[in-house]
Amino acid sequence: MANLYRVLCWALVLAWAGMAQAWAQATVYLADGARIPGQIQQITRSHIELVPDGQAAVQQVPRAKVLALFNRKGDFLLLDSASKAPDSVAVRRFLNPNDPALEADIIVARNGKSTVAHITGEDMNRVYVEARGGVRFDWEKQKLAAVIRKDGRHQVFGPMGPLMPALRTASAEMPTLKEQAQTMKLVKVQEGDTDLPFDKNLFERKILQKVDDLGRYVRIIADKKTELDEANRTINLACALFLDEDRLVEVTQPNRDSELYKIRQYLNKLKLLRYQDVRVSWYNVSFVSKLRLGPDGRYYGTVSFDQKFEGYQEGKLVYADKVRKNIEIVVDKYKKVVDGKEEDGWEVFLSDIGVKRSV
Amino acid sequence: MWQRLAGFTWALLWACGLAATASWGQSIPGVPLPGKPLQKKFTASVDQLDEFIDRFNHKDPMFVEAFPNRPQRPLWAERAFLIRTLINPKARLDPKVVDAFVKQVSGPPRAIMLNLEDKHWYAALQCRLVYDGKPVVAKLVLGFEQDSNGVQAWRLRAVQAAWLAEAGGTPANLAQGRRRGLNPASHGNGFIALHRAFASADRFGDNLSDSATTDAHSFAGLVAAQRLKLERVTKVVFHFLQVDGYVFSVADVTAKEGEPSGYLIGSLAKAGAEAKRKYRQAGLALAR
Known part of the structure; x- marks a missing residue:
């Protein structure tokens, strides 16, 4: 009987260990290609202390042999010589992660580009995702470096060594990516526009795509590393998203009334901002209003989203704000010829952008 | 020994039960439930007037499902709760007027909806x-x-x-x-x-x-x-004069993160037909 009791005790311990393995996905990745899943307990200048899964004893791994560490929340530290060594704050946050949970998954491609989206499935070769606005696409796994799931689990696609450059790029963007993933609000699109002369679902996707495009162009224009010619070309592309160049953008200013600028004027000001580095991100597209027929025959609606702005001087953040913005959307009619017949076509344009408030 | 074994078995079952509760207790079948930070943002902020009207009308159950302490069905109870979340907590409205308004609007017997296409x-x-x-x-x-x-x-x-x-x-x-x-x-x-x-x-x-x-x-x-x-x-x-017996106004309110903000009811008063006529005339300069 005592033996039976001992067996059951071990069964319980193993059952818990199994659960821990399923949920606590902390892993140490070594330069020789090995990986050690377990509980990372300490990170010193000389070694990493961890309790490998299924073992009770603490194991020390020389830091020089380690390329990367992942914790159970999907945070990672890069410890190779090419990466900037994490400071004590980063180490503390890594060992005691308490960031808000993610609402979406983060996908890091081998080319260093990262995306926030919802992973809907995967098979042997591909990962399937649904991005903002319900746009679905997939990635070949061989083009991916890593995936960080909203529940904290992570996947690494191949030996860690060749993936390090991609993770280094992703690491720099991780605060923004996590913020996007934490607040990726479910897009609420109004029902009831059944009498629209165009495909409602298609146009909702087009609307969200245009808002995304503008966010991307704004980032390029504001980026101080962008060459002047490219910035000017991007301004032209951004202006082309709008119904015309009379569309107005409201800009908030510290301790002053907000001001309105025409779109090109606004983008030019953004290009010439006197910060050494500017980071602008658009995220959390949250509400798309019903489209309504206006007096000029166009359809009008509004989309809400958040903008985060950060201005840096000599590497230090000197100005930052987060504002909720509402952008007016116009669906305009044009004539197109199909098989020799003239038909109505519809296209989405952006219009006035108002600032609601700081968030 | 058998007693110890029985106790142990219960402990095992209890532990499994806890694990099951932890993983299933947070979800509502068929409804995408946002996580805590999103809930906070989602429920506290009414970004557009159209969103205010959707929530007021309980057009999309997701709005109410997202609240952590939401009441359980029936529908009118949920709607009453939802309408209360659309009132600016800093507006200091008369609680009796609020109660009567919410009761009348949410029903039963008849739920009253706002309509952007309405004239009033x-x-x-x-x-x-x-x-x-x-x-x-x-x-x-x-x-x-x-x-x-x-x-x-x-x-x-x-x-x-x-x-x-x-x-x-x-x-x-x-x-x-x-x-x-x-x-x-x-x-x-x-x-x-x-x-x-x-x-x-x-x-x-x-x-x-x-x-x-x-x-x-x-x-x-x-x-x-x-x-x-x-x-x-x-x-x-x-200014909404659509609800029989009441007038109320809605404005975009700024608040600290996590507090109710956006388009919220800032004033609410009982108003019969004569009071509404005066409201139109004196408050909005509409009728002469």
């Missing part, structure tokens, strides 16, 4: 203007109108400004222009479109409602004569 709601725009080179203020009252062909627009119904009587503007001649109005999504970003209407000064009269007051016509005449320029719209308040 208005936008009051506090504006800073420049009249003959001098700074002035005015309240512009716009109505949301729908024509028989389905076209919707915001049109100028009335203007409240003490200086207007002395200004003596020439009434705008509607016969010269088409009746157009501001686009029907203008309320989504604080009526920025009004700036373009002022920029096309000679056609400003096209934005007048058929029911516009004489003051509104005079105002349009001054804009057309380029004596009046818009500096900025400083505040927008929406």
Whole structure:
């Protein structure tokens, strides 16, 4: 009987260990290609202390042999010589992660580009995702470096060594990516526009795509590393998203009334901002209003989203704000010829952008 | 030993039960439930007036499902809860009036819905203007109108400004222009479109409602004569007179993160037919 009791005790311990393995996905990745899943307990200048899964004893791994560490929340530290060594704050946050949970998954491609989206499935070769606005696409796994799931689990696609450059790029963007993933609000699109002369679902996707495009162009224009010619070309592309160049953008200013600028004027000001580095991100597209027929025959609606702005001087953040913005959307009619017949076509344009408030 | 074994077995079952609770207790079948940070943001912020009306009407159950301490069904109980979340907590409304309003609107026996296409709601725009080179203020009252062909627009119904009587503007001649109005999504970003209407000064009269007051016509005449320029719209308040026995207003409220913000009810009062007539006349300068 005592033996039976001992067996059951071990069964319980193993059952818990199994659960821990399923949920606590902390892993140490070594330069020789090995990986050690377990509980990372300490990170010193000389070694990493961890309790490998299924073992009770603490194991020390020389830091020089380690390329990367992942914790159970999907945070990672890069410890190779090419990466900037994490400071004590980063180490503390890594060992005691308490960031808000993610609402979406983060996908890091081998080319260093990262995306926030919802992973809907995967098979042997591909990962399937649904991005903002319900746009679905997939990635070949061989083009991916890593995936960080909203529940904290992570996947690494191949030996860690060749993936390090991609993770280094992703690491720099991780605060923004996590913020996007934490607040990726479910897009609420109004029902009831059944009498629209165009495909409602298609146009909702087009609307969200245009808002995304503008966010991307704004980032390029504001980026101080962008060459002047490219910035000017991007301004032209951004202006082309709008119904015309009379569309107005409201800009908030510290301790002053907000001001309105025409779109090109606004983008030019953004290009010439006197910060050494500017980071602008658009995220959390949250509400798309019903489209309504206006007096000029166009359809009008509004989309809400958040903008985060950060201005840096000599590497230090000197100005930052987060504002909720509402952008007016116009669906305009044009004539197109199909098989020799003239038909109505519809296209989405952006219009006035108002600032609601700081968030 | 058997007692210890039995106790151990219970402990094992309890542990498994806890694990199951931890993983299943947070989800509601069939409803995408946002996580905590998203819940906080999602429930606290009403980003658009259209979203306010959706929530008020309980159009999408997701709005209420997202609240962590939501009441359980029936529907009217959820809706009553949801309407209370749309009241600005800093507005200090009379709790008895709020209770009676919520009870009447959410039903039973009859749930009352707001409707953007209904006539009985208005936008009051506090504006800073420049009249003959001098700074002035005015309240512009716009109505949301729908024509028989389905076209919707915001049109100028009335203007409240003490200086207007002395200004003596020439009434705008509607016969010269088409009746157009501001686009029907203008309320989504604080009526920025009004700036373009002022920029096309000679056609400003096209934005007048058929029911516009004489003051509104005079105002349009001054804009057309380029004596009046818009500096900025400083505040927008929406006035709803659609609910029998009540008037209430909605405005965009700024608050700390996590607190209710966005489009919320800022005033609510009992109002019979006579009180509503006075509200239109004195508060909104609509009827003469």
